[in-house]
Amino acid sequence: MQDDPLGPPITGCPVAHVKEHWRFHIISPGERAVTINAPGIPEAPWAEERPLGSLLQLERLSRWAWVLGYTAVLSTLAALQYRLGILPAGDLRDVSAIEQGLWQLLHHGAGAVSTITGHPLLADQASYVLVPLAHLYGIGGLGALLVLQAFALGLGYVLILSLGRQIGASRAAAHFAGILYLFHPVVLGAALSGFHPEALGVPLLFGLVGALLAERWGAYAALLAAFLLDSLWAPLAACAVGAVLLVRGPARWGLLTLLLGALVGAVDLDLVLPRLAGGSVPWWETHFGGLGATPAGGVMTLAAHPALLLGWAVRPEAWALLALLWGPVAAAVLARPPRAATVWWVPAAALCEAGLLSAHATLASPYVLATPFLAAVSLGALRERTPDSPGRMRIAWLVLLVLVLGGAAWQARQEGWEVSPRRLTALYAAIDAIPSRAPVAAEGLALAHLADRDEVWPLDSAARRFLPEGTYIVLGSRGRGGLSSPEAARLQQVLARAAQARVVLSRDDVKVYRLVQPLPPTVSR
Amino acid sequence: MTSLPPETRVRADTRALAAGLPARSPVVDRIRRRAESLAVWLELTYNLAVRDVEIRYKHSLLGLYWALVNPLLTAAIFSFVFTVIFHANTRPVPYPVFLITGLTFWNLFSTSVTSATTSITGSAALLAKLYFPRIVLPTAAVLARLIDFAFSLVVLAVFLGIFRVPVPWTALGVIPLLAMQVLFTLGIGYLVASVNVLYRDVAQLTGLVLTIWIWLTPVMYPLSTASPALRAVLLINPMGALLQAERDLLFCGSLSDPLSLWTAGAWVAFAFVGGLAVFKRIEPLFAEVM
Numbered sequence: 001m002q003d004d005p006l007g008p009p010i011t012g013c014p015v016a017h018v019k020e021h022w023r024f025h026i027i028s029p030g031e032r033a034v035t036i037n038a039p040g041i042p043e044a045p046w047a048e049e050r051p052l053g054s055l056l057q058l059e060r061l062s063r064w065a066w067v068l069g070y071t072a073v074l075s076t077l078a079a080l081q082y083r084l085g086i087l088p089a090g091d092l093r094d095v096s097a098i099e100q101g102l103w104q105l106l107h108h109g110a111g112a113v114s115t116i117t118g119h120p121l122l123a124d125q126a127s128y129v130l131v132p133l134a135h136l137y138g139i140g141g142l143g144a145l146l147v148l149q150a151f152a153l154g155l156g157y158v159l160i161l162s163l164g165r166q167i168g169a170s171r172a173a174a175h176f177a178g179i180l181y182l183f184h185p186v187v188l189g190a191a192l193s194g195f196h197p198e199a200l201g202v203p204l205l206f207g208l209v210g211a212l213l214a215e216r217w218g219a220y221a222a223l224l225a226a227f228l229l230d231s232l233w234a235p236l237a238a239c240a241v242g243a244v245l246l247v248r249g250p251a252r253w254g255l256l257t258l259l260l261g262a263l264v265g266a267v268d269l270d271l272v273l274p275r276l277a278g279g280s281v282p283w284w285e286t287h288f289g290g291l292g293a294t295p296a297g298g299v300m301t302l303a304a305h306p307a308l309l310l311g312w313a314v315r316p317e318a319w320a321l322l323a324l325l326w327g328p329v330a331a332a333v334l335a336r337p338p339r340a341a342t343v344w345w346v347p348a349a350a351l352c353e354a355g356l357l358s359a360h361a362t363l364a365s366p367y368v369l370a371t372p373f374l375a376a377v378s379l380g381a382l383r384e385r386t387p388d389s390p391g392r393m394r395i396a397w398l399v400l401l402v403l404v405l406g407g408a409a410w411q412a413r414q415e416g417w418e419v420s421p422r423r424l425t426a427l428y429a430a431i432d433a434i435p436s437r438a439p440v441a442a443e444g445l446a447l448a449h450l451a452d453r454d455e456v457w458p459l460d461s462a463a464r465r466f467l468p469e470g471t472y473i474v475l476g477s478r479g480r481g482g483l484s485s486p487e488a489a490r491l492q493q494v495l496a497r498a499a500q501a502r503v504v505l506s507r508d509d510v511k512v513y514r515l516v517q518p519l520p521p522t523v524s525r
Numbered sequence: 526m527t528s529l530p531p532e533t534r535v536r537a538d539t540r541a542l543a544a545g546l547p548a549r550s551p552v553v554d555r556i557r558r559r560a561e562s563l564a565v566w567l568e569l570t571y572n573l574a575v576r577d578v579e580i581r582y583k584h585s586l587l588g589l590y591w592a593l594v595n596p597l598l599t600a601a602i603f604s605f606v607f608t609v610i611f612h613a614n615t616r617p618v619p620y621p622v623f624l625i626t627g628l629t630f631w632n633l634f635s636t637s638v639t640s641a642t643t644s645i646t647g648s649a650a651l652l653a654k655l656y657f658p659r660i661v662l663p664t665a666a667v668l669a670r671l672i673d674f675a676f677s678l679v680v681l682a683v684f685l686g687i688f689r690v691p692v693p694w695t696a697l698g699v700i701p702l703l704a705m706q707v708l709f710t711l712g713i714g715y716l717v718a719s720v721n722v723l724y725r726d727v728a729q730l731t732g733l734v735l736t737i738w739i740w741l742t743p744v745m746y747p748l749s750t751a752s753p754a755l756r757a758v759l760l761i762n763p764m765g766a767l768l769q770a771e772r773d774l775l776f777c778g779s780l781s782d783p784l785s786l787w788t789a790g791a792w793v794a795f796a797f798v799g800g801l802a803v804f805k806r807i808e809p810l811f812a813e814v815m
Binding site: 068421 | 787795805
């Protein structure tokens with residue numbers, strides 16, 4: 001071999017190409033490879049040019065692999081939860097409500113009333129982003145929404161790395177902040193508790209912060225406008241960002257953001273929602289009805305009794321929630337102590353306060369919008385620090401691990417749904433027994449899987465209304481076979497002896513009735 | 526985007542004028558060079574794939590017909606076992622057609638991954654002597670199997686004809702699904718090809734994993750016979766979801782489970798980008814290790 005400058009013959013080598021003017025040959029088996037480096041002969045194109053530019057750059061590929069891996073894992077888990085019914089009853093009802101709302105929006109327009117909630121989907125929380133999403137739902141069903149939600153949340157990782165570059169944080173610090181964000185209990189909770197349109201606002205908020213730091217005001221204005229269409233929590237977040245800008249400058253943009261946020265919130269709450277929901281504002285009543293009948297009344301109540309702002313402080317679960325929310329920031333601070341405070345805790349705190357004031361304080365919606373700000377706080381704590389001792393870093397990772405496990409345990413505590421495989425088989429048989437467009441009254445898993453039709457009612461509201469002939473009623477579709485409410489139990493009693501209902505299927509405590517005559521309300525309104 | 530300094534542009538324009546060519550902007554020039562370079566990549570990949578097929582069937586009596594014999598024999602054996610012994614029910618699709626559809630698509634995946642695993646280590650002599658983009662090797666190994674797949678499709682078409690199975694127009698939807706499957710296969714191929722350079726156990730392990738994987742994929746049994754809980758778990762597998770969707774579009778005219786197809790899409794994207802990332806990370810070590 002040493003005697004032969006060309007080396008040994010290559011056997012089994014693929015003949016691909018022979019280009020005389022390049023500096024290489026790929027040759028037939030048995031022949032020899034020849035490298036030509038004669039002057040004046042151009043090199044092979046890939047020797048000096050990357051044909052796909054920086055698309056195949058390792059760092060970029062790794063970044064997107066994180067995002068796509070996160071999307072794949074979380075969307076698969078969310079799909080499994082939906083299929084197996086491993087969701088709290090409230091979340092299953094929310095999924096049913098949003099699915100039927102999208103169905104109505106797609107087939108009957110923005111004013112169509114959801115039979116599950118009693119008002120149009122857009123009246124729920126002015127999520128205008130649901131209008132294009134209804135078309136996506138029409139094409140791809142719930143799966144498209146779950147994958148989109150997981151991807152939107154996962155995008156935060158790439159955007160944190162980008163923010164890290166902007167504020168001068170090291171790559172390792174930005175990566176650590178990104179991991180803190182991806183495994184934040186609220187982010188995981190949002191991806192694994194049905195579909196939340198607020199999740200789509202998260203990358204917009206990251207972009208907003210990035211545009212603000214880079215002082216790209218055109219992009220800032222566009223992202224702000226898009227973000228305000230996300231949900232009713234968005235104007236609140238925008239107002240908080242505006243307040244930060246008013247203090248830190250440029251005050252002009254701060255004032256504009258504040259005014260725009262307040263204007264959109266006021267228009268939604270005072271004009272759009274009452275018009276869509278027939279005078280009422282369901283979002284306000286659900287979350288802040290206890291503070292006053294109207295948003296203005298609520299503000300007056302808080303002004304008169306400011307102690308109400310800290311009313312949550314006596315509830316232990318509120319403190320647990322706060323620990324989960326702010327814990328990852330603490331992990332970042334532990335890793336590398338902050339040199340200077342960062343202002344992004346202000347909008348995060350405002351959103352947390354609003355969430356804790358709500359009658360449904362454990363809902364993920366406002367908190368998930370706080371996560372971009374929390375990530376910015378973490379980045380602020382980590383930036384421009386030289387790597388500290390490995391011991392400190394180990395403690396930080398340990399804190400992160402405890403928080404992730406704590407978040408998982410907290411999430412698991414809320415899962416009240418237990419479906420044995422045998423019972424699941426009966427439930428799916430019941431779902432399959434119902435024609436695709438027939439009116440249905442059901443709850444739990446069956447309600448979620450039968451929501452894509454014009455008329456579908458939860459059992460408790462079905463008991464209060466006149467049910468038309470041909471309605472299918474599914475009983476026993478909750479996890480342990482129990483019924484959600486006294487109304488549903490009453491409906492079951494009536495159906496057991498009613499002449500106008502025929503049993504279509506009965507298996508393992510799951511029963512499907514079909515009304516052969518209309519059924520009047522079984523419970524007074 | 527950074528533009529060239531003015532003096533460079535002047536030099537480029539002067540050279541172009543001297544050569545009698547109209548001056549081109551640097552952006553256009555770069556795009557042109559990249560397009561040419563990409564065309565060379567693709568040409569090399571194509572030639573390597575064709576050569577791979579030629580080498581595989583060279584000096585064999587049946588040649589490319591082996592691509593037909595394999596699925597036919599497997600289908601015959603499993604048809605006997607599952608219909609006569611286990612009484613598998615795949616109505617309205619006859620079991621042999623059901624099985625050969627599954628095997629056709631599964632074999633594309635499994636044989637491609639197997640070929641890709643040794644595509645780098647098997648080309649050690651070539652790598653030592655020549656510079657070319659290493660990613661071409663596993664890509665060519667996977668694409669070479671598409672030629673076998675095309676032959677298997679002929680067998681499938683014959684079976685559809687023999688058993689008079691009507692094929693709805695939705696069968697055209699199999700094309701994008703096949704593209705997804707190829708991307709997934711490429712991603713897994715890049716992963717195993719590169720890791721195999723570091724640890725040769727991967728070649729052995731890949732065979733074992735594929736043997737287990739085929740049973741976790743509804744290749745030989747219909748998902749309709751599984752309980753809903755088991756079905757939900759089996760459809761986590763992206764190959765299972767893709768295969769189910771391919772069969773649905775070929776025989777039923779609609780997708781029975783779009784939810785799992787979306788999650789499979791997410792896995793396909795992750796496998797492709799993640800596989801590429803692993804390959805690019807290990808690539809600099811190829812020369813050192815081999």
